[in-house]
Amino acid sequence: MADADWRVIGRSVRGASHVRTGKENQDAYDCRPSSGEGPPLIVAVSDGHGSATSFRSRTGSRLAVRVALDVIDRFRVDFASKPTPAVSTAADDVLPRNLVRSWQTEVDADLKLHPFTQDDLTLLEARDGGAGRRRLDQNPRLAYGATLLAVGLWPEHTLYVQLGDGDILEVDDAGRTRRPLPPDERLIANETLSLCSPRAELDFRTRVTHGAVNRPALILLSTDGYSNSFRNDADFLKVGTDILDLLRTEGISKVKLDLGTWLKNASESGSGDDITLAIMCRLSATRLNVGTGSEDPPRPAGPRDDATDDARTAAGSDRLAIPPRPDDTVPPRLQSPRRRGRSGL
Template identity: 35%
Template sequence: MPTDGSARPLWESLHGTVQGVNKARNQDHYEVEGLGTAGAPLIMAVADGHGSAVHARSHLGSRFAVDLFVQEARLFASLAQPRGEGRPPSLAWLMRYAEYAFPRQLVSAWREKVLGNWERSSAPGDPPTPEEEKLLLYGSTFVGAVLTPRVFAAWQLGDGELTVVGDGGQVSVPLAPKEADLGDETESLCTPKAWLRVRTHWAPVTAPSRAPRLVALSTDGLSKSFASDKGFRQFMTGLDERLSTEGTECVRAALPEWLAKASQHSGDDTTLVAAWHTGDEPARQPVETVEPVEAVEPAAPVDMEDLRDPYRSEQ
């Protein structure tokens, strides 16, 4: 994980992945970087390739999803910070960017990456293949988050979980869909107009004490290993408690065994990336108070010109 010598970490991370029993390969992919400081924002992402014969290249699709999310997240984090002597964009502008521009840019980049990979790997003389069939081969879900001293934002498409343990110890899954998916069905990056199906969590950090204690991203192999949602939440509560009492290093050492047991129960690839809040960055800038927006599902059109210039004056 990169370090920022100019400031101590605000977050410590732990992560791991286990291939599912009888699986030919691990379809999950993940990445984590940064410290949560202004100079090194914390970025986390997990993606789960669908893995069936219809999605024969989904192990690539999940890797592309994570790599491209990290790129877009770096851009988003840079927009949230002051530039030189100027003020950063307003939280209202950043929220619109997160809800509308970010999902569209990520999905567009993923589709371009997938189609480019198809073209490079196809043999001369292969029969023409419709674009949607090409995308289907790479189908994947994703969950990603960005944490800076100013804002906590996250995005999700398809199954998996974003779990947040608040400053008071309360456990929530703010990006859980309103209705559970049926069986193995899930939304995907290969779905037409997938950016409209991306769910967004938006939570400005209005005070140091209001930052979450724990933020965790996991693929559905973890949640499916429990008999109920209650069991999954109890696991996350236990993770928070052990981080509090034993520290990050002890939990890191135990994590592979926990994931292996979960994978045995679910039979699926199992991945967890988590960040534990360790402290507050000195001399943080005051921020505007904006109420958190939970699980936003953008449907209304938005003028993309308004999102290209963060310093454009608002009417």
């Protein structure tokens, strides 16, 4: 297998319920390098909680993504050439501490520049009563609360990192989908873990695998708005097979073009939440039926989100230039998931 043939495509869409209520997209994602090609390749996705107390979670998710790219890149430089057991130990211990501390530093700097206003606090009390104000007084970082998913891919290792809800999936060459990280039994109902939690570094799940042999065809990272749009987990896992089939038959450019429509339809017929999906593709596993070597790579530029649907018309941004498409162009399993209810803060 040629190991230098990975590419990432992705899309973040504003949730259907957020469109109706005028709420902004609180997800964020980005990759490094900005060409979306590697290895080395790092992808980070974050979901801002959006609760009354977490009224700056859009900023919190953007900071989480930026911090993750920086910290994991430094981790790669420091540990990539070390034996896998040493890398795994550092991923369990050093990496979460550095991620949390760096995010806290960024949040504290933002809060110093932009202190809470009286309007912020009045609105919080109107929405959440005195309890929300007391929680915020005890921990101002609650306003920025967000989750984190990240994958780092380099020749020596693959790194998986997760804090809170959302999904990381692997899809092998045969289309079989699995989760590389064990489930977290603490993620129930509307509860999630967060970068703003006390001792958040203890709540991370991490995994390190060695080498380039038997790497999956795809690695998917998605916020929980996607999985919550499906009737059950088995239905959600079929998405991995569907995406691999589409990449092989229609090519990366077509999938990239249609991705926003799929996710919007999923939110509208499912969770109503913001949905972000990043797809890490091993090109040698997705060129079986259609050559995709001439297609342009994605051009991410900073943490990405679709704050407004009108932003699609913005010049010079290929990730937003997704024209409306009729529903019959969208694969059924990606277009019309069965709702199973929303979760997350």
